[in-house]
Ligand code: FE
């Protein structure tokens with residue numbers, strides 16, 4: 352079965368990369384408002400699979416500035432979901448409206464499908480056929496699949512590298528791609544500094560600017576191939592809005608009103624460009640991004656939002672707010688929330704629900720502590736959970752108190768692989784394992800400085816920051832194996848990828864079993 356799926360993914364990646372023109376088929380009914388060449392320039396995507404459906408996504412956007420613009424009106428989009436890639440056995444079809452107030456994006460929540468199988472989907476609008484994508488439903492409880500194949504991704508700075516990792520991921524054809532944040536970067540490399548390729552617009556501050564930034568990323572065909580090959584589940588980190596931001600607190604010098612207006616624009620653009628459910632669409636209360644995916648009784652995946660509700664980082668330097676390598680009494684002394692009370696209660700409730708072999712937590716920033724050596728003594732990175740140690744310890748005590756079965760935390764953000772043991776308090780037993788995945792393309796952390804600190808950080812069982820790539824996980828009833836897939840040369844879009852390490856976690860034995 353695995354071989355068959357890989358073959359199909361290869362075919363699919365081929366469609367994503369070069370098959371589009373052949374699929375276009377102008378339809379005279381649509382000529383009234385649109386006669387452009389292609390309006391599916393950002394590809395297609397599926398997300399948030401359940402045991403009977405998933406979201407399918409696209410956004411209508413003409414190919415080039417000299418193409419006719421879309422009307423400032425809703426556009427009818429036909430969609431269909433089939434059991435085969437030739438769309439002979441269509442299981443669901445319907446009409447959706449691409450509305451201009453949501454950037455002509457389409458989010459269809461497809462339901463009523465058969466559990467535990469793959470499907471193909473596509474759209475048609477203005478006489479143009481979209482490329483097709485592939486998605487799946489999960490096993491329905493109380494059944495459990497033999498295994499779940501995941502790919503973990505984070506941090507894909509467009510200017511620093513190509514997406515060979517996504518080409519490889521599309522070829523893997525995993526059951527689910529888990530994106531842990533920094534899907535876009537809002538900042539630009541200064542023009543006088545080298546970059547492999549350039550963002551296509553100035554640093555965004557408005558809705559139009561953030562939309563254009565997403566379009567810039569999503570035009571990458573290797574990223575499109577990864578979206579077309581498998582369903583995704585995504586949460587954000589900071590760069591989807593602003594470096595190291597914290598909740599609704601503006602950085603010093605920025606009026607609260609303009610900070611919140613800009614945050615709302617960034618949040619809206621995120622929803623518009625991700626295969627998210629309607630329940631995650633922004634409204635006055637914000638964006639509900641924390642959510643649960645269930646894979647029969649094998650696993651639950653709890654996606655956590657570590658940005659929207661967090662308190663300010665501690666030990667702030669007013670001239671340079673955000674995360675720093677520092678320490679001060681405030682860091683550990685003051686209760687500072689990371690998830691916010693509502694999300695914490697939701698998480699505890701989901702952990703108490705039990706019924707799954709694995710409890711997987713997907714979130715952006717590293718949870719394990721990491722002590723470094725500064726000129727004036729020990730320092731911690733305050734933008735990660737080390738800036739919120741009381742909230743972290745409380746979460747880890749909750750994992751222990753709820754006896755959550757086989758907890759594993761997935762993290763991104765720091766452009767390095769870490770495999771960590773997590774303990775609530777020093778001297779207490781390990782309660783969970785943490786896998787931090789490296790960046791797809793963003794520049795890595797200083798390797799030597801962290802290696803020098805590893806003797807003081809026995810909780811870190813593996814560390815590697817010199818390579819870009821992703822993490823390929825196989826979750827079965829007995830173990831979670833994580834293969835670290837490294838890109839040979841991120842400057843080469845055709846670069847080969849290779850597994851540089853296997854990390855093993857055993858069911859019934861908290862923490863990292865082998866690294
Ligand atoms: Fe990043």
Ligand code: CA
Nearest residue numbers: 533588589764
């Ligand atoms: Ca980040």
